[in-house]
Amino acid sequence: TQFCSCDANRETAEQTSHSVLLVFAKEDSQNNGFCWACEKANFRCNVARTPEAALECFKEKHHDLVIIDHRHSRYFDAESLCREVLLIYFYLNGFVDLFGVCCCRPDREEASVMPLIKSGFNRRYVENANMMACYNELLQLERGEVLAQFKLRACNAIFTALEQSQEAIEITNEDQVIQYVNPAYESIMGYQQGELIGKEITEVPKSEKNKPDLLETINSCIRKGKEWQGIYYAKKKNGDSVQQNVKITPVIGQGGKHKDRRKGSLDVRSTTSRGSDGSSQRRHSSMARIHSMTIEAPITKVINIINAAQESSPMPVAEALDRVLEILRTTELYSPQLGTKEEDPHTNDLVGGLMTDGLRRLSGNEYIFAAKQPHLPSHLAMPLSLNDIPPHVAQTMENEDSWDFDIFNLETACLKRPLTYLGLKIFSRFGVCEFLSCPEATLRSWLQGIEANYHSTNSYHNSSHAADVLHATAYFLCKERVKQSLEQIDEVAALIAATVHDVDHPGRTNSFLCNAGSELAILYNDTAVLESHHAALAFQITTRDDKCNIFRNMERNEYRTLRQAIIDMVLATEMTKHFEHVNKFVNSINKPLAALEENGSVKGILTSPDNRILVKRMLIKCADISNPCRPLELCIEWAGRISEEYFAQTDEEKRQSLPVVMPVFDRNTCSIPKSQISFIDYFITDMFDAWDAFADLPNLMQHLDNNFKYWKGLDERKLHSLRPPPE
Numbered sequence: 001t002q003f004c005s006c007d008a009n010r011e012t013a014e015q016t017s018h019s020v021l022l023v024f025a026k027e028d029s030q031n032n033g034f035c036w037a038c039e040k041a042n043f044r045c046n047v048a049r050t051p052e053a054a055l056e057c058f059k060e061k062h063h064d065l066v067i068i069d070h071r072h073s074r075y076f077d078a079e080s081l082c083r084e085v086l087l088i089y090f091y092l093n094g095f096v097d098l099f100g101v102c103c104c105r106p107d108r109e110e111a112s113v114m115p116l117i118k119s120g121f122n123r124r125y126v127e128n129a130n131m132m133a134c135y136n137e138l139l140q141l142e143r144g145e146v147l148a149q150f151k152l153r154a155c156n157a158i159f160t161a162l163e164q165s166q167e168a169i170e171i172t173n174e175d176q177v178i179q180y181v182n183p184a185y186e187s188i189m190g191y192q193q194g195e196l197i198g199k200e201i202t203e204v205p206k207s208e209k210n211k212p213d214l215l216e217t218i219n220s221c222i223r224k225g226k227e228w229q230g231i232y233y234a235k236k237k238n239g240d241s242v243q244q245n246v247k248i249t250p251v252i253g254q255g256g257k258h259k260d261r262r263k264g265s266l267d268v269r270s271t272t273s274r275g276s277d278g279s280s281q282r283r284h285s286s287m288a289r290i291h292s293m294t295i296e297a298p299i300t301k302v303i304n305i306i307n308a309a310q311e312s313s314p315m316p317v318a319e320a321l322d323r324v325l326e327i328l329r330t331t332e333l334y335s336p337q338l339g340t341k342e343e344d345p346h347t348n349d350l351v352g353g354l355m356t357d358g359l360r361r362l363s364g365n366e367y368i369f370a371a372k373q374p375h376l377p378s379h380l381a382m383p384l385s386l387n388d389i390p391p392h393v394a395q396t397m398e399n400e401d402s403w404d405f406d407i408f409n410l411e412t413a414c415l416k417r418p419l420t421y422l423g424l425k426i427f428s429r430f431g432v433c434e435f436l437s438c439p440e441a442t443l444r445s446w447l448q449g450i451e452a453n454y455h456s457t458n459s460y461h462n463s464s465h466a467a468d469v470l471h472a473t474a475y476f477l478c479k480e481r482v483k484q485s486l487e488q489i490d491e492v493a494a495l496i497a498a499t500v501h502d503v504d505h506p507g508r509t510n511s512f513l514c515n516a517g518s519e520l521a522i523l524y525n526d527t528a529v530l531e532s533h534h535a536a537l538a539f540q541i542t543t544r545d546d547k548c549n550i551f552r553n554m555e556r557n558e559y560r561t562l563r564q565a566i567i568d569m570v571l572a573t574e575m576t577k578h579f580e581h582v583n584k585f586v587n588s589i590n591k592p593l594a595a596l597e598e599n600g601s602v603k604g605i606l607t608s609p610d611n612r613i614l615v616k617r618m619l620i621k622c623a624d625i626s627n628p629c630r631p632l633e634l635c636i637e638w639a640g641r642i643s644e645e646y647f648a649q650t651d652e653e654k655r656q657s658l659p660v661v662m663p664v665f666d667r668n669t670c671s672i673p674k675s676q677i678s679f680i681d682y683f684i685t686d687m688f689d690a691w692d693a694f695a696d697l698p699n700l701m702q703h704l705d706n707n708f709k710y711w712k713g714l715d716e717r718k719l720h721s722l723r724p725p726p727e
């Protein structure tokens with residue numbers, strides 16, 4: 001505003017009233033017609049009767065429009081007055097574009113306008129005192145030439161600003177021919193305007209310090225109509241390279257929303273660097289300082305990297321990256337967004353029941369937790385050692401290294417102690433006692449102690465499930481890829497984690513415990529309630545009594561590592577983090593492995609500490625919910641058990657007037673096939689695809705396929721039960 005109070009913008013121009021100078025020697029109807037028109041158009045109006053008064057007034061107010069009476073040459077010489085006004089105008093504004101209208105007599109209409117144009121008039125108005133004619137003339141002038149003149153004045157102001165700017169500014173046309181550089185540019189770069197204007201940018205020597213592809217990057221950015229900003233080394237005339245913080249803005253011509261209309265566009269380069277004491281320099285360096293003092297979270301780094309990449313990316317990439325940033329800024333990165341409620345209610349209930357902790361809490365419905373004190377090992381007759389396992393039990397475990405091993409045979413043969421027996425056999429196969437330097441008797445007591453704390457009254461989450469997960473874990477540990485990735489301590493951790501992973505499970509979901517305000521939910525702040533409890537209790541049971549402390553002989557650091565791995569795996573079985581674990585596995589392991597051509601660096605991917613953690617989490621997760629990948633008969637049995645446990649929960653919720661977490665699991669209405677289909681669709685398929693891609697499990701995928709078809713078949717026959725009715 002310091003340079004010009006005018007505005008090229010029409011809306012604003014309309015608000016600022018224009019000013020008109022009328023030079024009429026005598027008041028007559030024409031004079032009055034213009035006066036009235038000015039009033040109606042809301043123009044400020046001055047009237048001068050003599051050339052002297054006109055010049056005086058103009059010097060003071062420099063009007064937007066001067067209308068000079070040319071009808072009576074006996075009063076004054078309109079043409080010379082116009083020239084004088086123009087002269088003043090030129091001194092005031094630096095360029096000649098005053099708006100002079102000459103008012104002439106009708107009989108002069110045929111005469112040439114040339115003399116008038118030469119003296120500086122832009123327009124001739126033939127005498128017409130009709131007020132509407134005067135008004136219309138003013139409006140046309142305003143919308144046409146006055147506006148154009150305002151724009152010119154605004155340009156003038158902007159160029160004045162450019163001249164005064166402390167920042168180096170360079171303007172090129174579309175073909176990169178330099179149109180303008182400002183004085184700051186001249187003094188920073190050491191060139192004179194004249195040496196640069198008209199030259200193509202490519203003709204000006206470049207610094208070699210820039211990356212070779214930088215110019216191409218910049219140009220492709222500009223071509224896309226995007227601004228580029230970054231560090232650029234410019235070469236001064238004297239040959240010195242100077243590092244500059246450069247911003248390059250493509251200027252698209254008026255109405256140039258389309259790229260093909262960019263003819264005559266200008267590129268404005270603004271270089272913000274002016275010696276060492278320039279204020280902009282200071283601003284930048286102080287910003288940098290603030291930045292480096294901040295502790296950046298990895299996600300902040302990621303966002304910064306993407307922002308920087310966006311700067312130099314083609315439009316579609318930049319737009320895609322915008323979308324990426326939007327997603328990255330949300331807090332729940334791994335929770336899939338379920339659509340509307342129209343979705344399958346089975347999926348909704350499973351997700352609601354398994355993936356939320358249900359922070360709703362009703363008062364007065366205290367759920368009494370089933371086992372406050374850990375159970376002591378029962379004094380069932382236990383085998384003294386592996387060799388003492390009764391032959392009929394041993395027989396059921398003969399093929400425990402096969403995926404098709406039938407755990408239910410073991411369950412019936414061993415008086416509900418499948419975990420202890422299978423544990424003894426598997427742990428010995430993996431040399432766990434040797435690794436832990438613990439006597440087999442300790443392991444036996446430990447297994448008994450853990451198994452005793454599984455609730456045999458739960459129809460699903462009893463020690464048979466733990467034994468089943470242990471079996472799957474052991475099976476996965478023998479897969480080639482898994483063996484390449486894990487060390488023995490990881491194997492031991494995985495086997496122990498599988499054994500303890502649901503210990504003291506109350507047969508109710510986390511959501512239920514939270515809703516019921518159970519002691520555990522309160523203890524663990526409604527967060528991973530059960531999984532925290534399983535992990536914590538496992539270590540309590542283990543370390544409380546030397547007789548069953550399998551960790552007693554471990555070296556401290558090794559124990560800590562092992563303990564950490566066990567806790568991590570048990571917590572990974574929590575379903576609220578399901579998609580996080582699966583996605584991390586896919587992104588960090590599956591994708592990099594798939595991208596590898598030769599097998600040279602596979603080892604690096606497989607054995608990095610971070611990836612080993614991801615493998616272990618995925619392993620125990622898959623083992624934990626591998627039921628749909630078991631042979632059909634086993635799969636059906638497990639489906640019956642989990643449904644029964646959920647039904648029992650719904651029954652209790654109704655009895656206690658608690659919110660029903662999974663309404664589809666109502667024993668009166670539930671379609672077990674539908675619930676299995678939803679569970680497989682939502683949780684199983686993607687996870688096992690990823691796990692199969694890693695560990696190579698064609699037999700599991702075949703079972704999964706069969707089982708899915710089985711449930712589909714029942715559902716298509718509108719059957720709700722586990723099995724088709726007998727023929």
Ligand SMILES: *[C@@H]1O[C@H](CO)[C@@H](O)[C@H](O)[C@H]1NC(C)=O
Nearest residue numbers: 416456458459462463464641
């Ligand atoms: C687990 O529950 C089932 C009933 O669903 C039962 O038949 C089985 O014996 C239980 N297993 C153990 C070890 O308690």
Ligand SMILES: *[C@@H]1O[C@H](CO)[C@@H](O)[C@H](O)[C@H]1NC(C)=O
Nearest residue numbers: 521522523524525526527532
């Ligand atoms: C639960 O929250 C309280 C209060 O924030 C905190 O002091 C406590 O450590 C939390 N407990 C757990 C197990 O996270």
Ligand SMILES: *[C@@H]1O[C@H](CO)[C@@H](O)[C@H](O)[C@H]1NC(C)=O
Nearest residue numbers: 480597598599600601602603
């Ligand atoms: C890749 O694997 C093949 C067989 O699995 C092996 O013969 C070859 O030496 C391996 N190449 C590298 C670079 O490790």
